[in-house]
Amino acid sequence: MSDRDNYEHHFGVHASYQKVSLVDQKKWDSVKFKDNYLGLVSKFNVSDSDERIEPLEFDYESIDTYKIKKKLRESWSECNKRKLDEKAFSELQGRFFYYLNEYQDILFTNRTIHNSLELRRAYLLHIVNHILKTRSVVLKNNEKITKNVGKDVEYRDQGFTRPKALILLPFRNSALEIVEILTSLLKDQQQENHKRFSREFGADSEEEIESTKPADYVATFKGNIDDMFRFGIKFTRKTVKFYAKFYTSDIIIASPLGLRTVIGGEEDRKRDFDFLSSIEIVVLDQCNAFLMQNWDHVEHIFEHLNLIPKEAHDCDFSRVKNWYLDDRSKYLRQTIVLSDFLTPEMNSLFNKRMLNIAGKLKMRQTYEGAILDVIPDVNQIFMRIDCSSMKEADDARFKYFVEKTFPTLRQMYKAHFAVFIPSYFDYVRVRNYFQDNEYSFTSLQDYSSGSDISRARSHFFNGHRSYLLLTERFHFFRR
Template identity: 30%
Template sequence: SSILFTCSHLIMIKRPNKEATKPLKKQKLPEITFSQDKDIDLYSISSSEHSGTYILEGLKEVNFKGLSSQMPNPVQHKRLEETQNPYFKLLANYPDSYILNTSNSQKQSISEALVLHILNHIYKLKSKVQQNTSLKDPPKDQGFNPAQVLVLFPYKEQAKEFLDLVIKFHCKDKKKKLNSTSSQKYNETFGDEEENKVSDAFKFGVCVGDKRELSLYTPFVKSDIIVASPLSLKQAVSEPNLGILCSVQIVVLVEAQEFIMQNWDHIEDIFKAMNKLPDRDSVTVDLNRIMDVFLDQNSADFRQLIITSKLQTPLLMSLFNRSKRPKARTIEHYEGVVSTSPSQTFRKFQVSTFQDTPDLRFKYFTESYWPNVKEDLSPQSVVFVESYLEYVRVREYLEEYDPGVLCVSEYTPKPQRQRSFAYVKSAKNKALCITERLIYFRNPKISKIGHLVFYSLPENPEIYTKLVEVAEQVTAVFCKFDGYCLQRIVGDKRAAKML
């Protein structure tokens, strides 16, 4: 059975009187009123504004005694005092960290902290190895190869920003510290600014020199840092017997919300390939100096994970929570993005376990909702589906039971997409079924929607706002496992009551 909010586990945002000619003044957001009548819960909102408050938790309490406990004190960089911020202090204690970056000032501060932390880690290890090399009987102090840090970026643009910061801090802003080959490849890789914004095919190694020198495109097994997109690195680790990720001690996912839009399976495959026993050719250090934690294949337990993202999502939280290491994360707070127009109804379906969610969502939509509304749909209606896997299932159902609905995804050829939108706009077909990735990557122009139905809520609240602004009526289906999406749309307080 479902719970109804204004006709389902509701949040009902009433539309203003059409006869009103004067724009409404901004009002302070009132408390949500709650009343219960049998299986119907009603929440009313008269106005809304979006704002964010972020609290970094566990900053001073985190102190991980792992690999870092065996290292010398951090190297004091001349710029270190200038860039002291909570993020650097946090990362230097080696907890797994999930940091939300929602503004340009935050993004710059986080990026600088990331680079300083990575360089500091490399400096410490190199210093320790050099000190121990002079000993008669050097201890075990290394991995299988120098590739200690993996940084994943969605696009070249973010990789360039990272590399520029490495040059800024390690080379003192002097690109002449790059050798001629590195300088040439830097220009070849990042010369086209427009390509940098969309290219997700790149991978290269970075070797940090002792005299503030920097080498790019070094072989992975001889690099200190591996910089790559998930797509390119997935292709590299798919080759047999390559141990390029066998010694990773820090892995960073930058702008991680983008990976969900690209292909999350690449991330999963990369993590499966990390910290495994390599083939002999991938071992570039003295075997007698390889630490037992690597030989025993336990190094993943000591590996630090750092995630920066604009959003907090179930996929990212699942990855973040897998290890038993100490953790610190940013807590996000939202007032929501819902407005007073158009009217928006949220329907909640009941589910006990996360694994049952896809099946019960589909059952609710096909048995309890769609059959009751499909005959009365307004012209130019849209059914929005968040994931492609859900879309395939819904598409097959609609093609069989409701052929009047056209289905379009990010993989649909452009001529067919344009034709489908034109048919719906001219009322030749009654509705269109689309995906979040279609909106994200193709950005189709949608000027009017009759009835907007969210089969599942979008991860990105901006997409919700974009579609709702041109809709006459909105219905959204959700369950208790849609909490992250729901709170970004309706706000923390409303989401807590609705869930």
């Protein structure tokens, strides 16, 4: 076991202001390597004399390797469903947890229905360990202050507000699994409001998903798939309290939509986001699902993380860490993103929002091409559209479609084909174009009712409508 506690090192007085300047200048040193469990890894660090080299001989799978709180070490094996003769972590967990424990940002795009549970257990162990360490430091300093009344001693050990971790999830069923893991980690503690939580986040009925649905669909949509929720969790010495008020919570779990409605916009008279001012770990789990909801909510949340609060909220400023007072806490925040695949939106998040002075990693898989395996009768034609800037991309793509792609397809397929549209905004634009030109068409999107879907399919397949417009969100939710 290393003598260094990464929690104390990352959030302590040793944190380097020089690194902040290097991050602002985007002076990242990068290295790429292949890991049998993490995939292709791109690692980014800012140069510093204190930079650590990863050990060649490292026991990733042993919990003794890391400085984990005793109560968590005792409950981990049962929580993680490991046998007595097995190591504490799986091979994937061990390597993943190593970088979690280093407090580095992680963009992990190799998430699957098979490894999602072990990844969740790993990051929840890290989060709870972080919160328990934070509380221990504060309680010890409280005792010191009591013993040294009247002495000019300074203990800067807190943020502006209490919440330290934010977990963003797409659906209530994911939140239910997260809470089950948390209660397993803290099994000896009393649970307040757990019955209410189970009632509100459990499945409303035992309605089964059709057996013909793909496995990833079943895993995503089983149980309660409501996407409007938010709640706080508070840890005390003997109790885990669900539905705690945000300003007394240690962890906030929410959907992007649920949190966005609280944050609000500039036009809203009643809005609040000060509770996000001192977040030190943020997790985006099932991040690819956020793209099928509203990615703008994710961007909006990140715009309101780690800001100087507008109100004091009973803050003892004499205990606030200098990093918070200097408005630099975003450089210490650890961001963890888990997704089934990599997208431009996630790359943008990685480049613009993940500013951790401890470094950051992008982990992805390479996939063999599948075009040769496609049914021979289906032709795939890729067209490159010239565009001078990303701002003009939407207009250029629409213009190319109406002037070249659509007329060509009408000639080739005699006015009977489907148009698949990834963006809902592009869908609205194409739909309006079809309406204005009085084309014979029908459409399918995620807001379509069951009767609308049946009617649209019938009209298209029976030739009563020439064209079918369908969105990617329809495919995601209704496939």
